[in-house]
Amino acid sequence: MGASPTQQMQCMEVWGGSQLTARGVVIGGLDAWVYSKPYGQAQHGGDVYYASSCVTGRISRLLLADVSGHGTSVADIATNLRNLMRRFVNRRDQAEFVTLLNQQFAALSTQGTFATAVVSTFYAPTRRLKLCNAGHPRPVLYRAAQKQWSLLGEESTSRPAGLLNLPLGILSITQYEHFDVELEPGDCMMAYTDALIESSDADGASLNEDGVLRILNSLGDVKPEELIEALLGEIAKRYPQNLSADDVTVLMVRANGNPRTPTLGIKLRAAALMTLAALRSLNPRRKAALRPVEPGL
Numbered sequence: 001m002g003a004s005p006t007q008q009m010q011c012m013e014v015w016g017g018s019q020l021t022a023r024g025v026v027i028g029g030l031d032a033w034v035y036s037k038p039y040g041q042a043q044h045g046g047d048v049y050y051a052s053s054c055v056t057g058r059i060s061r062l063l064l065a066d067v068s069g070h071g072t073s074v075a076d077i078a079t080n081l082r083n084l085m086r087r088f089v090n091r092r093d094q095a096e097f098v099t100l101l102n103q104q105f106a107a108l109s110t111q112g113t114f115a116t117a118v119v120s121t122f123y124a125p126t127r128r129l130k131l132c133n134a135g136h137p138r139p140v141l142y143r144a145a146q147k148q149w150s151l152l153g154e155e156s157t158s159r160p161a162g163l164l165n166l167p168l169g170i171l172s173i174t175q176y177e178h179f180d181v182e183l184e185p186g187d188c189m190m191a192y193t194d195a196l197i198e199s200s201d202a203d204g205a206s207l208n209e210d211g212v213l214r215i216l217n218s219l220g221d222v223k224p225e226e227l228i229e230a231l232l233g234e235i236a237k238r239y240p241q242n243l244s245a246d247d248v249t250v251l252m253v254r255a256n257g258n259p260r261t262p263t264l265g266i267k268l269r270a271a272a273l274m275t276l277a278a279l280r281s282l283n284p285r286r287k288a289a290l291r292p293v294e295p296g297l
Contacts, residue, residue, distance in 0.1 A: 007023075009028075016082070045247035048067055048074070059092055061088070133177075138151045139153065149213055190253075200241070
């Protein structure tokens with residue numbers, strides 16, 4: 001958690017899982033940090049995190065999900081999520097991705113499996129970050145110019161009718177709202193799982209979203225690569241049982257102002273990868289998750 005991200009994610013790469021990690025990566029105009037610790041001594045937890053980069057590095061997709069259950073069942077879900085991330089790595093249509101994600105969990109509903117999730121897509125040329133929140137704690141946004149954190153996804157005055165933004169897998173017909181923000185260089189977005197908001201303040205009251213936001217704004221000028229550690233450390237010291245009774249995961253991204261310009265080599269590699277994906281799809285025995293990605297550039 002205390003180092004600048006040094007690994008540059010490659011085109012068509014999908015990184016993540018549900019295991020212990022504290023890592024930083026550079027992905028399509030973003031610096032990203034993930035900290036995840038499964039509950040107790042488990043090898044895999046119920047928190048699943050993924051990042052993917054499209055064939056030219058201009059489209060990045062990030063996922064943070066809090067899946068019901070632990071252990072082997074969650075590891076299998078993590079594998080399915082990786083396949084979906086790979087399948088949609090080159091598409092700008094986030095709504096289609098979220099719809100299929102919900103259907104994926106709905107198919108597992110006989111086991112009582114569901115997940116809250118935050119899905120985001122960053123398009124580097126315009127610095128637009130599109131988000132969708134499926135019953136998850138609201139992410140927070142840092143504006144470098146104001147040096148201030150705020151909640152993302154406030155209640156809208158003109159919401160569509162029907163069931164909205166339910167956790168994935170509850171109902172296959174759920175609608176999901178998508179909203180976007182423009183990130184200036186230095187701006188950050190942070191998402192986290194419910195272990196943080198279920199923690200207690202020094203007086204024993206639940207922190208909730210407002211408490212986490214208050215702590216972030218009280219930290220002052222902390223280097224981005226040290227921010228997750230500082231936040232978790234501040235929460236942990238406020239009450240003895242904090243962050244010890246559940247999986248804990250925090251994902252943070254910062255616009256670095258350096259969008260990746262695709263070189264001729266990257267374009268040729270992208271064409272080769274898409275051709276390979278197309279050839280794989282001709283084999284009917286391969287799983288649907290390996291169908292070719294579609295151009296979204």
